Amino acid sequence: MITEIGHLALILALVVAILQSSLPLYGAAQNRAALMQFARHAAIGQLGLVLLAFLATTYAFVVSDFSVMLVANNSHSAKPMLYKITGVWANHEGSLLLWILILAVFGAMVAGFGRNLPPTLRARVLAVQAMIAVGFIAFTLFSSNPFTRLWPPPIDGKGLNPLLQDPGLAFHPPFLYFGYVGFSITFSFAIAALIEGRVDPAWARWVRPWTLWAWCGLTFGIALGSWWAYYELGWGGFWFWDPVENASFMPWLAGTALLHSAIVVEKRDALKSWTILLAIVAFSLSLIGTFLVRSGVLTSVHAFATDPARGVFILVLLVIAIGGSFALYAVRAPTLKGGGLFQPISREGALVLNNLGLTVALATVFLGTMYPLFLDAMGSGKVSVGPPFFNSSFVPIMVPVLVAMAIGPQLAWKRGDLAGALGRLWAAFGAAAGIAMGGMLLTGGGDILAVLGLAVVGFVLMGVAIEWAERVRLFQAPLAESWRRARAIPRAAYGMSIAHSGIALVMLAIIATTVWRTEVIQVMRAGEQVNVAGYEFAFEGVRDLNGPNYQAQRGTFQVARNGRFVATLEAEKRFFPVENQATTEAAIHTTWFADLYAVVGDPDGSGGWTVRLYHNPMVPWIWIGAVVMVMGGLVSLTDRRHRVGAPATRRRRAIDHGMPQAAGD
Amino acid sequence: MTRKRRRLFVVLLGMATLGIAAALVLFAFEDNLVFFYSPSDVAEREIKPGQRIRVGGLVEAASLQRTPASPEVSFAVTDMRRSLKIVYTGILPDLFREGQGIVAEGTLRPDGAFEARSVLAKHDENYMPPEVADSLKRAGVWQHREPQQDASGKARP
Numbered sequence: 001m002i003t004e005i006g007h008l009a010l011i012l013a014l015v016v017a018i019l020q021s022s023l024p025l026y027g028a029a030q031n032r033a034a035l036m037q038f039a040r041h042a043a044i045g046q047l048g049l050v051l052l053a054f055l056a057t058t059y060a061f062v063v064s065d066f067s068v069m070l071v072a073n074n075s076h077s078a079k080p081m082l083y084k085i086t087g088v089w090a091n092h093e094g095s096l097l098l099w100i101l102i103l104a105v106f107g108a109m110v111a112g113f114g115r116n117l118p119p120t121l122r123a124r125v126l127a128v129q130a131m132i133a134v135g136f137i138a139f140t141l142f143s144s145n146p147f148t149r150l151w152p153p154p155i156d157g158k159g160l161n162p163l164l165q166d167p168g169l170a171f172h173p174p175f176l177y178f179g180y181v182g183f184s185i186t187f188s189f190a191i192a193a194l195i196e197g198r199v200d201p202a203w204a205r206w207v208r209p210w211t212l213w214a215w216c217g218l219t220f221g222i223a224l225g226s227w228w229a230y231y232e233l234g235w236g237g238f239w240f241w242d243p244v245e246n247a248s249f250m251p252w253l254a255g256t257a258l259l260h261s262a263i264v265v266e267k268r269d270a271l272k273s274w275t276i277l278l279a280i281v282a283f284s285l286s287l288i289g290t291f292l293v294r295s296g297v298l299t300s301v302h303a304f305a306t307d308p309a310r311g312v313f314i315l316v317l318l319v320i321a322i323g324g325s326f327a328l329y330a331v332r333a334p335t336l337k338g339g340g341l342f343q344p345i346s347r348e349g350a351l352v353l354n355n356l357g358l359t360v361a362l363a364t365v366f367l368g369t370m371y372p373l374f375l376d377a378m379g380s381g382k383v384s385v386g387p388p389f390f391n392s393s394f395v396p397i398m399v400p401v402l403v404a405m406a407i408g409p410q411l412a413w414k415r416g417d418l419a420g421a422l423g424r425l426w427a428a429f430g431a432a433a434g435i436a437m438g439g440m441l442l443t444g445g446g447d448i449l450a451v452l453g454l455a456v457v458g459f460v461l462m463g464v465a466i467e468w469a470e471r472v473r474l475f476q477a478p479l480a481e482s483w484r485r486a487r488a489i490p491r492a493a494y495g496m497s498i499a500h501s502g503i504a505l506v507m508l509a510i511i512a513t514t515v516w517r518t519e520v521i522q523v524m525r526a527g528e529q530v531n532v533a534g535y536e537f538a539f540e541g542v543r544d545l546n547g548p549n550y551q552a553q554r555g556t557f558q559v560a561r562n563g564r565f566v567a568t569l570e571a572e573k574r575f576f577p578v579e580n581q582a583t584t585e586a587a588i589h590t591t592w593f594a595d596l597y598a599v600v601g602d603p604d605g606s607g608g609w610t611v612r613l614y615h616n617p618m619v620p621w622i623w624i625g626a627v628v629m630v631m632g633g634l635v636s637l638t639d640r641r642h643r644v645g646a647p648a649t650r651r652r653r654a655i656d657h658g659m660p661q662a663a664g665d
Numbered sequence: 666m667t668r669k670r671r672r673l674f675v676v677l678l679g680m681a682t683l684g685i686a687a688a689l690v691l692f693a694f695e696d697n698l699v700f701f702y703s704p705s706d707v708a709e710r711e712i713k714p715g716q717r718i719r720v721g722g723l724v725e726a727a728s729l730q731r732t733p734a735s736p737e738v739s740f741a742v743t744d745m746r747r748s749l750k751i752v753y754t755g756i757l758p759d760l761f762r763e764g765q766g767i768v769a770e771g772t773l774r775p776d777g778a779f780e781a782r783s784v785l786a787k788h789d790e791n792y793m794p795p796e797v798a799d800s801l802k803r804a805g806v807w808q809h810r811e812p813q814q815d816a817s818g819k820a821r822p
Contacts, residue, residue: 234756344674356679360686367690382701382799384719384770389697393689397682521736521755573759582759601736601756610736610756 003068006056007147010097013049013104014137016042020130024123025195036123043104043111043126046133050104054097057146058088067153070094070146076159076578078549086170087160092310093146095173099290100136102174102181103129106210110185117206124192125185132184135317143310159578162550168228176221176248180286182214183255187283190276191325194332199272204265207279209637211262215255216633222248223626234584234599236519236614238622239510241390246369247289250362254282257358260351268348268413269339273329274355276336280329284322285362291318292369346416350408357401364393402456402507405500406463410470424470428462450515453507460504464497495636502632505625512618523608533615535596536560537569542600542609550574552585555600555609559589566591569598571611595619699770703800704742704749707773714773720749721768721797729763739778742767744800750778758786766797 020042027035057070061084066072074091075084083090089098107129114122140146163169189207193199225248230238239245258278264271291314342348368385375383406428410421422429432455439451469475471493472485518533526541540556557569569587576583589596594617601610701719702712712718722742729740736755740763741748751769761767761784769781 341668341671344671344678352675352678356682360682363683364686364690368693371694382719384699384701385694386697386699386770389693392693392697393686396689397686523734523736584756584759599756602731604731604733604735606733608734612756 002056002059003065003147003149006053007145009049009052009056010137010141010147013046013053013100014134014141016046016049017130017133017137020046021127021134024127028120028123028127028195031120033119036119039123039126039130040111042130043107046130047104047108050097050101050137053147054088054101057094057097058085061085061088064157065153066155066157067149067151068146069148069150072150072154072157074160075157076549077156078578079160079165080548082167083160083165083170087164089173090160090164090170093140093144095177096136096140096144097146098174099177099181100133100140102177103133103136103184106181106185107133110188114206121189121192121196121203124195125188128188128191129184132188132321135321139310139313139317143313156578159549159576162574162576162579162581162583163232166228166232168224168232172221172224172228174221175217175224177217179214179216179218179221179248179255180251180290182210182217183251183279183283183286185210186214186258186279187325190279191328193276194328197332197335199265199276199336201266201269204262204275205641208259208262208266211255211259211279212633212637215252215259216630216637218248218252218255219626219633220630222252223623223630227623230619231586231588232583234586234612236517236586236597236599236612236616238513238619241368241385241387243369243372244293246365247292250365250369251282251285251289253358253362253365254278254285257355257362258282260354260358264348264351268342270342270348271352271355272339273333273336276333277329278355278359280322280325284318284325287318287321291315340414342413343415345411345418347408347411347413349416350404350411353404354401354408357397357404361394361397361401364397365390368393399456402460402503405503406460406467409467409496410463425459425463425466428459428466431462432456432459434458447515450511453511457504457508457511460507461501464500464504468497490641491639492636492641495632495634495639497632498635499629499632502625502627502629505621505628507625509618509621509625513616513622516617518615520611520613522611523604524611525608530613532596532613533594534561535566535615537596537598537613539609539611542603547574549578550576550583553600555598555611557587557598557613559596567596569596571598571600573600590620592620593618701768703744703803704747705744705800707749707779708747712773714775717770717772719768719770720751720779721766722749722800723766723797724761724763726763742769744797744803751781751784752778753781753784755784757784761786768797 020039023035024039024042027033027038057068059065060068060071061075062081064071064075064077064084066075070091070093074094075087079087088094107126110117110122110125110129114125117125186207189203189210193203222245225245226238229240229245230236258275261271261275261278265275291311340348368389372383372385375381406425407418407421410416410424411418435458436451436455439454440448443451468486468489471489472482474482477485520530520532522530524530524539526539529536529538531537536559538558538560540558542553542555545552545554552572552574554570554572557571559566559569567589569589571587572585574583574585575581584599587598594615597614597616599612601612603609699717699719701721702710704720704722707720720742722744725741725743725748728748729738731738737752738754738757739750739752741750743749751771752774753769753771758767765786768785769779770783770785771779771781774780
């Protein structure tokens with residue numbers, strides 16, 4: 001019964017979405033207030049209906065209603081409650097439902113908080129948003145219906161892939177979707193602006209908070225996914241340049257570029273059509289990402305759909321959405337008038353450099369991800385592109401972007417003084433040179449690239465600190481004066497500093513763990529000891545035990561350093577009888593500056609076990625750095641100019657511009 | 666600076682960046698494209714030892730051998746026409762089983778065996794990596810098996 005109500009609600013949501021995608025557009029063209037107003041009510045009604053459908057599915061999972069095919073295929077009565085609930089989106093149909101739900105939430109937020117938007121713009125944004133909803137709801141209903149019944153119902157379900165029964169992965173999709181779908185709003189704003197034929201600083205101010213929200217969600221989602229891969233897959237790595245990872249990374253790169261170019265539109269009224277293009281690209285890449293992981297083109301944990309019809313449906317959706325928006329862009333973009341002029345050496349120039357670097361880096365990732373698919377589709381052989389490709393194309397392109405990250409904020413808008421900026425950064429150059437020299441001495445001239453990378457990290461971190469110190473005139477003015485200035489700096493500027501430090505931390509950790517990791521693979525018997533990067537791992541053997549829905553073999557290591565106890569590591573191999581699958585549970589002890597990581601493999605038949613032990617220096621800082629980046633985004637969102645739907649009035653803006661260096665985000 | 670000059674500057678900068686990127690990508694492609702071969706391909710074509718490739722097929726029954734007191738394992742993969750010995754040091758993926766399809770990445774040794782640096786297997790017991798399915802089809806021994814469960818996974822060493 002409840003399942004049927006959910007089904008009905010989703011059908012009604014489709015009808016509402018169809019109306020919402022057409023009537024307000026007509027209303028905006030004819031300037032009919034009632035029709036434009038309809039978009040708001042429709043968006044909120046749509047949220048209610050989609051929420052009902054989502055809750056109905058969740059209910060079926062919670063009570064383990066195996067007469068629903070989706071539940072029978074993906075759940076099991078013995079599964080812990082947390083994974084029954086997260087199991088809703090750990091499958092193809094349910095994850096689409098989550099996609100649609102988040103889409104509806106964003107739509108309703110525009111409807112609810114967008115009171116300050118010009119009515120025509122709001123009506124058009126909501127209409128475009130509804131078009132996306134029509135596509136996805138239709139896809140769900142016609143090719144991946146979560147409400148299909150199964151008769152006769154099986155006694156129990158088939159269970160959920162044990163790899164997905166994990167807190168890290170349970171919450172990875174919602175955050176990722178939050179990011180993907182968040183870009184749908186900026187996309188809708190971009191399309192609406194193209195229809196309207198007007199892009200101005202006010203438009204950019206409405207778009208920026210949404211971009212920031214989406215960016216924060218995507219950053220966190222990618223970090224969660226990489227953390228999960230690190231501890232669950234037992235390879236000790238955190239990023240594999242796997243097509244599925246790239247699929248989420250590409251929208252992130254585009255979104256990061258959009259975040260920065262929207263600043264130029266807001267502050268200087270320039271780069272308008274470029275920003276519109278980026279908004280379209282960011283969402284197109286989100287769609288492509290969804291297509292790649294959902295169509296079964298790629299082989300991974302994410303590839304749920306093995307039904308080719310679904311792949312074709314998403315492909316058609318993709319062609320309509322991307323083709324249509326690019327066609328509209330081609331027709332309307334030339335009518336957008338360019339605004340403020342600037343010198344190459346200026347804040348705008350630095351942001352252009354940032355955008356160029358990010359988009360070109362994005363292009364290399366795109367090429368590396370799509371080329372094997374393309375070759376395969378042409379029937380010219382199976383090829384794979386691995387990490388070495390990305391390391392030698394993506395990484396060098398990003399280095400200038402990172403250097404510009406420290407210099408850019410030192411430059412003034414319109415016309416910057418590069419010599420002055422570099423002069424102010426003398427301490428950063430000093431730090432970089434010091435790190436480079438010290439690193440060379442310590443490593444004996446080996447790992448030159450790693451040492452140079454760390455020097456860049458030092459440069460960026462010092463650059464961020466100097467920029468802040470300059471703003472508050474630290475040690476140049478009395479401390480009370482600095483304190484007053486520190487409090488007057490806009491939150492968005494703090495957000496930038498925090499996010500930039502986060503990037504530097506992530507880089508630091510990636511360099512350190514890639515270059516200085518220690519790995520030991522060998523067969524060990526109970527009682528044996530092995531030294532890994534100065535830590536003594538004593539193996540105590542393997543014993544059997546039972547978990548709630550699995551059986552495990554647990555290998556125990558006592559780790560000591562210089563004779564002092566450090567940690568007990570318990571690595572497991574788990575076998576899930578319902579799903580007939582095994583998983584590896586790595587044991588990890590973190591000292592914050594490094595992780596000790598142990599995996600137990602197969603017995604050799606004569607009392608020994610293959611084990612894999614790692615010492616991963618700095619690796620936790622990858623995720624700490626990512627969290628710092630997200631915090632930067634959130635701090636920036638608390639800036640009152642960024643409050644969703646509450647753009648500053650003219651009077652407030654005047655105050656902002658009166659503040660010392662207020663234009664700094 | 667006029668609008669025209671600004672545009673020229675942006676275009677030039679863009680071209681320069683794109684040019685550098687294109688060069689980097691081409692160089693990277695030259696060295697880092699990894700081709701997939703079936704055991705028959707490996708036997709029939711001249712593949713230089715030391716060249717990084719991927720091979721795949723079904724793990725032959727009773728071919729898995731462990732070296733006592735060493736993490737080295739060896740097994741054979743087959744496309745039902747030819748088989749290829751694979752040597753690997755490390756922990757095999759959780760769902761590595763005889764009779765199942767796997768893909769290994771590594772290099773050929775001068776003695777003809779394949780030294781794998783990573784072994785990939787899907788986490789669904791019925792699943793067949795697409796490359797393997799394809800080479801079995803070409804060898805004419807493919808029987809279509811309906812995937813029983815949708816969610817699947819992958820493991821590396």
